Amino acid sequence: QRLRGPAALISLLAVVLYLQLDPENTGFIPVENFTSLVEHHELQLDPSKLDMLFALVQCNEDGQVCYQELIELMSSKRSSSFRRAIANGRRTLQREILLDETGLGLYKRFVRYVAYEILPCETDRRWYFHQNRLCPPPVFIAVVTIIQIIVFMCYGIMLNKWVLQTYQPDFMKSPLVYHPGHRAQVWRFFSYMFMHVGLEQLGFNALLQLMIGVPLEMVHGILRISLLYMAGVLAGSLTVSITDMRAPVVGGSGGVYALCSAHLANVVMNWAGMRCPYKLLRMILALVCMSSEVGRAVWLRFSPPLPSSGPQPSFMAHLSGAVVGISMGLLILRSYEESLQKQCSWWVIVFSFITFLLFAIFWNIFAYELLGVQIPPPP
Numbered sequence: 554q555r556l557r558g559p560a561a562l563i564s565l566l567a568v569v570l571y572l573q574l575d576p577e578n579t580g581f582i583p584v585e586n587f588t589s590l591v592e593h594h595e596l597q598l599d600p601s602k603l604d605m606l607f608a609l610v611q612c613n614e615d616g617q618v619c620y621q622e623l624i625e626l627m628s629s630k631r632s633s634s635f636r637r638a639i640a641n642g643r644r645t646l647q648r649e650i651l652l653d654e655t656g657l658g659l660y661k662r663f664v665r666y667v668a669y670e671i672l673p674c675e676t677d678r679r680w681y682f683h684q685n686r687l688c689p690p691p692v693f694i695a696v697v698t699i700i701q702i703i704v705f706m707c708y709g710i711m712l713n714k715w716v717l718q719t720y721q722p723d724f725m726k727s728p729l730v731y732h733p734g735h736r737a738q739v740w741r742f743f744s745y746m747f748m749h750v751g752l753e754q755l756g757f758n759a760l761l762q763l764m765i766g767v768p769l770e771m772v773h774g775i776l777r778i779s780l781l782y783m784a785g786v787l788a789g790s791l792t793v794s795i796t797d798m799r800a801p802v803v804g805g806s807g808g809v810y811a812l813c814s815a816h817l818a819n820v821v822m823n824w825a826g827m828r829c830p831y832k833l834l835r836m837i838l839a840l841v842c843m844s845s846e847v848g849r850a851v852w853l854r855f856s857p858p859l860p861s862s863g864p865q866p867s868f869m870a871h872l873s874g875a876v877v878g879i880s881m882g883l884l885i886l887r888s889y890e891e892s893l894q895k896q897c898s899w900w901v902i903v904f905s906f907i908t909f910l911l912f913a914i915f916w917n918i919f920a921y922e923l924l925g926v927q928i929p930p931p932p
Contacts, residue, residue, distance in 0.1 A: 651678055652828075667768045671816075673823030677889055681772060693779045694766035697746075698759050701805060704729070704747045705755050717751045719853075719865055724748075725801060731790045732801045734931030736917050742790040743783070746805035750853065750866060757846055758809045766812050769886070777885050777893075778812070784906065785811025785877045789870025791913035798926045800854065800867035806846070810874030813843060815882025822883070847871050864929060881906065 651665050664685050668678040708724065709715045718724045725732065731745040749755040770778040789807025793800060817836060820827050829835070850868035881902050885893065893899040921928065 650675055651682055664771075667771050669828045670768050671772045671886075672889060673819070673826035675826075680890065685771070689775060691767050691770035691775065693775045693782070694762050694770055697782070697805070697808075698762050701747050701749065701755060701759065705749055705752075708748075715752050717853075719750050719803065730801055730803055731793070732931050733794065733798055733921070733926075733928045736794060742794075743786055745790060745801075745803050746786045746808060748803040749805075750803060750850075753849075754804050754806070754846075757842070758805050761809050761813055762805070765816050766809075769812060769816060773885065773889065781811050781815065781878070781882045781885055782808035784881055785809075785874035786870075788873040788877045788906075788909070791910065791917075792873035793867040793869045794917050795913060795920075796869050797854075797867040798921065798924075799928060800864045802870050803866045804870070806850070807870040807874035807877075810843070810871050811878040811882050813839065814875040814878030815886050816878075818879050818883045819886040822887075843871075877906075 651668065654665070657665065661682075664682055665678075668681050672678045672681060708718060708727070712718060712721045712723055714721050714724075724730070727748060728738075729741070729744040729748050731741040735741055749758070766778065766782070785808040786805065787807075788811075790802055793802045817839060820829075820832060820836065824832075847868060850866070850871060853865045854868050856865065884896070884898055884902060888896065888899075920926075
């Protein structure tokens with residue numbers, strides 16, 4: 554009575570069939586019986602599932618099909634063992650590629666575009682294309698961007714300054730800015746992502762977030778992308794508190810660079826499989842823009858400030874966000890529809906991040922006094 558939806562009904566059917574074809578309860582059935590079952594079933598499955606069912610059958614070397622893999626497929630949960638089985642099978646999909654499908658509506662064409670922008674494998678693209686649903690919608694990146702714009706406009710009106718707001722002394726008095734003198738206020742390690750140096754930084758971050766973050770969130774889900782973004786934000790402020798101990802930090806560049814570097818690294822590592830148009834030109838433009846943004850941040854950090862201003866915001870959040878993207882983010886993007894908890898490399902990365910977090914906490918508690926760092930007075 555707890556079963557709901559077509560996936561649950563199909564899973565129930567799989568249980569019944571295995572009880573009939575596997576009376577000894579071994580968890581496997583012969584490939585011949587399974588193939589005959591798939592070819593003569595009366596249920597209307599998605600084309601992607603049919604392709605994967607036959608791929609599972611054809612690449613099995615033992616002449617048997619595992620019950621658990623069948624259930625995971627029917628329940629729209631792809632295991633790493635199932636993905637390896639398809640990869641080892643080296644078979645070509647019998648159906649045409651998604652780009653050849655006609656008669657699609659506007660939304661489906663957009664979903665197809667996102668699939669080719671983000672995913673490197675045709676099987677993954679077709680799986681995402683047929684499984685994509687509007688619920689839950691990709692709202693995290695959009696909400697963060699809207700809040701950043703609203704906060705910037707409020708401070709722009711209040712300070713009557715829209716370019717290089719950090720040169721305005723009252724800007725640093727915001728309770729959202731991370732300042733080493735206020736590091737005991739824990740929320741500042743996150744809230745600084747809503748403040749920006751000026752209009753150019755806000756525009757750059759908002760554009761990258763929407764162009765890269767929204768498609769990533771559509772494919773990989775709000776939980777994984779929000780985790781990656783917030784990990785980049787937290788790593789940014791903590792890295793500044795360790796390596797640039799006198800500087801404040803503002804802007805969402807830590808999270809933005811985590812998303813961008815993860816996506817670019819994924820494109821490079823799957824270069825042959827990526828089918829996005831003009832990928833080399835777009836990658837060069839992205840690297841040039843990101844490098845110029847880092848160069849601008851470095852110049853602002855070390856350029857002589859106005860007499861009434863303290864040290865300008867640090868640029869280390871950009872670099873730490875990129876490190877988070879290349880490590881944690883790349884693993885997340887390469888594990889489409891796979892459980893991260895079952896991968897050893899995921900736990901290594903999580904353990905490394907937690908170790909860095911604990912070290913940063915102790916550093917912020919004891920190192921400033923032990924090293925005698927002269928912190929500029931907080932505003």
